[in-house]
Amino acid sequence: MIRVVLPAHLRALARAGGEVELQVDGPVTQRSILDALEARYPMLRGTIRDHVTQQRRPFLRFFACEEDLSHEPPDAPLPDAVASGAEPFFIIGAIAGG
């Protein structure tokens, strides 16, 4: 199972507890994780990536295995540790605003 850590506001919106566990079929990529996440929690559509362009929202970042993967192509394979569930995929809100 893939493990995903959401920002607190999105956990509240999705009424999810701590980490979210997802079944992802096929290659584990940013796109396949977000597709599975939005299929399970439709209310998250549009909050992480744009409805139409599918671009990551500017004030969100994707991290895994202590690396910033935000600028990696959405279809690039994620580290094996994410695919195996050893490490979570983090969706993080930028430190900005007031």
Added chain:
Amino acid sequence: MNGVRVLVGTRKGAFVLTSDGKREQWAVSGPHFGGWEIYHLKGSPVDPNRLYASQSSGWFGQLIQRSNDGGKTWEPVGNKFVYDGVPGAHQWYDGTTHPWEFKRVWHLEPSPADPDTVYAGVEDAALFRSTDGGQTWQELSGLRGHGSGPKWQPGAGGMCLHTILLDPSDSGRIFIAISAAGAFRTDDAGQTWRPINRGLKSEYIPDPNAEVGHCVHRIAMHRSRPGVLFMQKHWDVMRSDDAGESWHEVSGNLPTDFGFPIDVHAHEPDTIYVVPIKSDSEHYPPEGSLRVYRSRTGGHEWEALTKGLPQRDCYVNVLRDAMAVDSLDPCGVYFGTTGGQVYVSADAGDRWTPIVRDLPAVLSVEVQTLP
């Protein structure tokens, strides 16, 4: 006994304030959606338990929330606002052009006939409609496409469609206003639109007959007389007696005619309220004295309403969607400030008391009169 439910949108969540018909003792519920900007909430006139709320954040974008129990519980509904066709471009602050980009919903206006039909005024300016309780949204693109769109430009707060008035006597007629494009009207339920800005004078627009470009802050009407409109413009309080075909100034003896909200008494179509603000660069009351001004003559002659309002050292603002009236008798008047106070007058403005003093900055106030 009748009661009221006040829906307050703030920079950091929504609050619901309830009272009986006396409007003296209040219960406060919230924050709902704590930490999120709530630009606006409004209830359906035909089903008071059906509420819609615009929830947004710089991180996570736009959400629409719906309640079927008067705000006790909420569910997220559709948040996909996609412009119809090729969005095109409008003017930018520096005189260049800028592609139309959706940012947020400023105002939600439920239909007076159907609880599942609701309109959304958005930034960058456009009007959307849902007929399925907010699940899906379609743009009424005749507004953006009527020809002047490429000349529209944002006001300091963004290029927002902030006012939606549905004519209660004519289901095909809708008035909207955009900062800083002006006011527009449709007579065919949103298919075609035309600007209604004749008579508006704006210092920064040299052409006195300019069709668009006016920074209209708010429009209000009385439901018994929908052909008469009142406008708080960037500067100037204006009135139209012909459904927007022409406007004339009614600022009269106001200490300043800059401001944001304007509203009409529930039972007296010629009694109107504004909150004068010192200037376009000093968004606070003149002399640090918070005064609502009331005209009982449809403009020109204004009286200051001060009882219960701070008369010294007050430097808050009242934003365009942050004033409302109930339909009890006597009419209740409400407004919220950027300092987090929500004031009520249960006697049409003669005396004011704060319901709450320390909310986050208030973005919007709406009132439901409950049976």
